[in-house]
Amino acid sequence: AQSVSQHNHHVILSEAASLELGCNYSYGGTVNLFWYVQYPGQHLQLLLKYFSGDPLVKGIKGFEAEFIKSKFSFNLRKPSVQWSDTAEYFCAVHTNAGKSTFGDGTTLTVKP
Amino acid sequence: DGGITQSPKYLFRKEGQNVTLSCEQNLNHDAMYWYRQDPGQGLRLIYYSQIVNDFQKGDIAEGYSVSREKKESFPLTVTSAQKNPTAFYLCASSLLQGRPEKLFFGSGTQLSVL
Numbered sequence: 001a002q003s004v005s006q007h008n009h010h011v012i013l014s015e016a017a018s019l020e021l022g023c024n025y026s027y028g029g030t031v032n033l034f035w036y037v038q039y040p041g042q043h044l045q046l047l048l049k050y051f052s053g054d055p056l057v058k059g060i061k062g063f064e065a066e067f068i069k070s071k072f073s074f075n076l077r078k079p080s081v082q083w084s085d086t087a088e089y090f091c092a093v094h095t096n097a098g099k100s101t102f103g104d105g106t107t108l109t110v111k112p
Numbered sequence: 113d114g115g116i117t118q119s120p121k122y123l124f125r126k127e128g129q130n131v132t133l134s135c136e137q138n139l140n141h142d143a144m145y146w147y148r149q150d151p152g153q154g155l156r157l158i159y160y161s162q163i164v165n166d167f168q169k170g171d172i173a174e175g176y177s178v179s180r181e182k183k184e185s186f187p188l189t190v191t192s193a194q195k196n197p198t199a200f201y202l203c204a205s206s207l208l209q210g211r212p213e214k215l216f217f218g219s220g221t222q223l224s225v226l
Contacts, residue, residue, distance in 0.1 A: 001171075006154075009152065032211055032212050034214065034215075036215075043217045043218070043219060044202070044204075044215070044217040045217075046214040046215075049214060051211055090154060090155065092215075094206075094212035094215075095212065096210075096211060096212065098143050098160060098162040098168075098208060098212065099157065099160060099168070099170070100145060100157065100160070100204075100206075100212070100215060101157060101171070102147070102154050102155035102156075102157075103154055104152065104153055104154035105154040105155075
């Protein structure tokens, strides 16, 4: 069975601080890794995804994530956060069999 | 506009009652999903379907049922067997093109027990 673990439930940062949100997964097959974001009052939307190739993937709004196979990790990073990055962030594993599993989410609050 | 429509936005259930949540998509997506979102627990997969007339149980299928008679529709029934149904329910869909594509989400249904 696949599972996703996000280490931080709530992160509070000041503007311009650097961000790293942890995500570890457990799955025996080919992993397809995603980060989704849910801004207040909006739908969940895709931030970035990794299928194969370069383990460092870049997404929208300056976010990036690094796939480290040996650590089963896919941490999300941003060098300098903005107040508008305040949202809930979800890491997810989608399998080729069509099943998608999400982590518990991390709420990011950025103080202006 | 293309997208996923969930209805109703709010739903109340009496004890012992079955209720059905609607999910319709006009994106021509193959796969559809139902998730339950509880505070602090993220999204938990209830059921998913990759093709019409076929669906699989997710991680918390007990007390729920689904059908997939049409490609664009994937209704979820919360049965009386579900003892803790109060939650926010999200429907999603995606293309299946060999490898999984991103999920598109609906706006959700908040179910509460009277």
